[in-house]
Amino acid sequence: MKRLLYIIPALAFAVLAVALFYGLVRPHAPNELPSVLVNKPVPAVTLPGLDQVAPGLAPADFAQGRVTVLNVWASWCAPCRVEAPLLDRLAEDKSIALFGLVYKDKPANARAFLAEMGNPFSRIGLDASGDAGIEWGIYGVPETFVIDGQGIVRARIVGALTDDGKFTGDLLPAIADAKRLTRENTPAP
């Protein structure tokens, strides 16, 4: 009984050490918030397109039977430049749709960004005021949403997509998951 009492502090220390170690090695920083939109329909916001570049964005555009990746970006966002080449590569995959949402940006700046980095998006919603961003629960760019073929949000990835990080580790598996869910929820012909 007495010996048991001496083990308690050691046990408490072990529990604390494991918890702190998990905090050190966890793949996602604690300040990356989960999206409340996951498993919910896309927000009911319609956005104008970016003139001369791409048509705008309405909720109906998402429920087209194929998985959509929605990338939230801005010309003033440095990490968006980092992930641009990966989005170009993603655009080659014709089994999915790749949309953009320009967050709090001037159209001219957004156009210049795409002219420089290339435009991988088939549709672009321009959210100059940031109101649509609030509807989507955006709190920093870049953010990337994966939406299934029925228009249900399935994942959100916060931060830049990188080859050895969130592009391969989070986005590609999320796309695969969304494709599976789309198939499962599509009534058989």
Added chain:
Amino acid sequence: MNRTPSAIRRCGAGLAILMLAAFFSAGAFAEPSPGALPNPAQEARARALQKEFRCVVCQGESLDESRAPLAADLRKLIRARIVAGESDEQIKQFLVSRYGDFILMKPPLQPDTYVLWFGPVLVLVVGAGVVVLVIGRARRRARQSPLWSEDHQ
């Protein structure tokens, strides 16, 4: 020094009044923040509400304190919804529906936050129990030792 103590005291009192006046006037005549509502009651509601929400960008600050652009947008949104006639509860529900419970500075009391709310009390009770146990045992042992009987009986 030829000043009498009473003069010094008067001087001190005057200074104190001046400082108090400066302190209170700073609050009373503060510049209204940009975008403040003309209706003081509505503005007071907005100020109270924005203290309850977290700035999701900076995360340690409330919307009231934060200088992040998103916090400014959300302060504007709170005011727009107050003017539109929404209740505090409706505004709270909207923000939680967009950003989750995390946007609340004070976590709601619900089953998955019981550990957060009651954990510290539990630790305190268990700790107090251990202290009482240890002290009780030490006292009993001391009473039984020969030293106690020599000195105190």
